[in-house]
Amino acid sequence: MAEPILDIRDLRKSFGALKATDGVSLELRPGEIHALIGPNGAGKSTLIHQIAGSLKPDSGEIRFEGRDVKPLDMAARAQLGMGRTFQVSSLAPEFSALRNVMLAAQARQGSSFRFFKPVMHDTSLTEPAREALARVGLSDRADVPAAELSHGERRQLEIAIALALGAKAFLLDEPMAGMGPEGSQALTTFLDGLRAEAPILLIEHDMDAVFALADRISVLVYGRIIATGTVDDIRNHPAVREAYLGDGA
């Protein structure tokens, strides 16, 4: 089996007496969507924050492509290729989709000021930016201001930005939140294709999306993973049905 891109071992984080992450181990493998589900307060966001580097674990291991990333801050982890989608507010709403991705391409090249070159004609920026837009299916929306994109298209744009920054894997925290059924369906189709580009650790409350997309599902309850398996494994797992899905599931 392929080496995991992301390898979490026995991660622990307490807030006072509350064990928000209580010995979590999980792997994200190339090409997969690994969904993390669990009831409110189970510790999903706390886990993602520790993986991304915005929260320090008490103990345990986090390896990305075999490298111990615990000593690295969030920016350094992003530089290694850990893609975490930005909130919509981090897009420049008045700029076109293309320009938004170009800013990321520029950041990746490490040059924030180019006094002598009109940015929109700088092919070292426009080419990777157009390529990233094509990869997420937004080529025909390149010139549309971010503010005028639909909710789902903005999510796609955020992912294009992460790709332009060199993302090799994605941590997505509730990407379907706030979307109607049509938007969720479109985003589901998009994420389905994205896994071939970069594997995804997906936190999502929309169970239709989870069951449609996940190669594997881990169920987190009170900071512990009580089961990991395929969609069928999880649907039929007695402890999962009892703890999370409810009897009617």
Ligand SMILES: Nc1ncnc2c1ncn2[C@@H]1O[C@H](COP(=O)(O)OP(=O)(O)OP(=O)(O)O)[C@@H](O)[C@H]1O
């Ligand atoms: N900074 C903090 N200080 C104290 N307690 C916290 C902190 N962050 C989270 N918690 C607690 O840790 C537990 C896990 O919270 P977390 O937000 O990770 O859960 P979640 O599974 O993401 O929930 P939801 O699905 O509602 O987003 C909760 O009981 C929460 O109140």
